[in-house]
Amino acid sequence: MREQEIAKNGLGLNNEIAVRAQITYAQKQKYPVWGISPCSTPENIWGYYEYGVEYLGSSGYQDKGVITPHASFLALAVLPQEAIKNIRNLLINYPEIYGKYGFYDAVNVNTRKISKKYLCLDQAMTLIALNNYLNNGAIRYLFNHDTQMKAQEDMLSIEDFFEEN
Numbered sequence: 001m002r003e004q005e006i007a008k009n010g011l012g013l014n015n016e017i018a019v020r021a022q023i024t025y026a027q028k029q030k031y032p033v034w035g036i037s038p039c040s041t042p043e044n045i046w047g048y049y050e051y052g053v054e055y056l057g058s059s060g061y062q063d064k065g066v067i068t069p070h071a072s073f074l075a076l077a078v079l080p081q082e083a084i085k086n087i088r089n090l091l092i093n094y095p096e097i098y099g100k101y102g103f104y105d106a107v108n109v110n111t112r113k114i115s116k117k118y119l120c121l122d123q124a125m126t127l128i129a130l131n132n133y134l135n136n137g138a139i140r141y142l143f144n145h146d147t148q149m150k151a152q153e154d155m156l157s158i159e160d161f162f163e164e165n
Contacts (some may be wrong), residue, residue, distance in 0.1 A: 010159035019075045035071030039106040042113040065110035069103035070122040076133040
């Protein structure tokens with residue numbers, strides 16, 4: 001949805017705060033890249049784990065230095081310069097993270113091990129986020145023109161998580 005436009009003090013602001021928290025957390029951990037989110041486990045070919053910055057999610061989230069590229073692509077809608085810089089840093093620091101069909105699912109920045117899997121969900125989020133970035137929010141606007149989605153805009157617009165300064 002068009003959270004940045006419709007819910008400036010709700011989900012729109014929350015999205016920006018979450019991305020900035022990811023960046024700050026990675027800097028404190030001295031990670032060369034950011035983007036901790038549930039993804040496949042680089043150390044276990046069959047594993048999938050609830051990675052995350054603990055103070056941004058549930059208590060089950062853990063940080064083991066696992067970064068997933070799809071988080072950077074989702075951030076294109078919120079902080080595009082930071083997201084592009086992070087995507088470039090992923091490619092510079094871990095050139096094998098990019099395969100024949102795009103970015104692999106995850107890298108452990110501590111071990112440098114890459115989860116050489118393409119997860120459908122993550123690939124879809126990446127492609128939609130990239131399309132929105134390159135085409136001025138085209139998918140968001142199509143989504144919001146659906147009558148059922150359009151009906152939710154009022155609820156989204158009145159939701160305030162933060163006070164205006």
